[in-house]
Amino acid sequence: MKLRKVIVGAYAANCYIVIDEKEGKSVVIDPGDDVKNIIDAIDASNTKVEYILLTHGHADHTSAAEEIRNKYNAPIAISREDYNMMKSRELMYGKLIDKVDIYVEDNQVFEFGNIKLKALYTPGHTPGGVSFLGENMVFTGDTLFQSSVGRTDFTGGDFNAIIDSIKNRLMTLPDEMVVFPGHGPKTSIKEEKMHNPFL
Template sequence: MSIKVKGFDDGVFMENTYVVSDPGSGLVAVVDPGAYTDRIREAVAEGGKLSLIILTHGHADHIFALPEFRRDYPEAKIVACSGERPMLTTASMNNSEEFTGRKLEQEADIYVEDGDQIEFGNETLMFIHTPGHTPGGMCIYTGKILFSGDTLFYRSVGRTDLPESSTVQLVRAIREKLYVLPDDTVVYPGHGPATTIGEEKRDNFFV
């Protein structure tokens, strides 16, 4: 695998913002812009040109710094699942004003469906729709790396006690769409430490 991943939990919600770089092309993607700190900006600059801002879902803790990224990297394209559009564009649904004091409502530039792919430098990003935590939640898979958002965590799963969430849908998505990936796939979740698909199949009692 040629891409490099740096994770930062610099925000108040301890959400993981990932800076993903492809050294061969000099392109950078940010997954879940929940924070915008000097360390994150430096990682983006070291990687090259920010081309994609990818949202696994629309909750406030995962999009909190989207205005700053949009301001400083206007050419970068925002990517989200089409099923998440209502949450991204409605502050009362993404809880941004309630929990952060900021009214965040943002259209994506590119809406993807389950199985869609986007070329990212020398890599291909595949988007996997994993509803349950939110209706349009998605994961990103490339080269035995999975960015799982708030779908799958280390020994846990995303909350399903929220409006629009579903335990049945979440468990089904994990079992049918994520657990079929190679066991050595590295999982970078929206909160907490990294894990692998094999570890979670063996030790995650929530699924």
């Protein structure tokens, strides 16, 4: 397995491309902006995009999703709760995606090549926030950052919910699990247990 990170947009969001080199397949997580840079990274991987996975519906994580879908014919997956927020045209939510291909369910598994990513509902930053769990890594979107947590002062945010999500869905993962957040550097479950002031 190989991982590419593309930092995109004015908010320096992390877009991840998770690659199974042997099988020539990949998924794109949170294509938020700078579509050309994302396409360049995908094309450099020489893989077929199987899914576009969105951790939540904010514009800095979703704005390039339709262009990526149109180019690679890959389905867009997002929670129904966050898609409904996008439809409401709330501030911070991205331009409406014309069609959602897959409404993500809790514990749903996305397979591509020999890699599996399981969806974990982690609401709080948004009503339908999702993290994607792999064998030794978890993509947390804007739920958990290095030494911080996601904002909850936007429409649909809930501080108690995000803390509950982190404590009961993420901090129960193995200490060595690597955390790839929606902004900033990677961290680990162990590091966040030890140093995150919100926990």
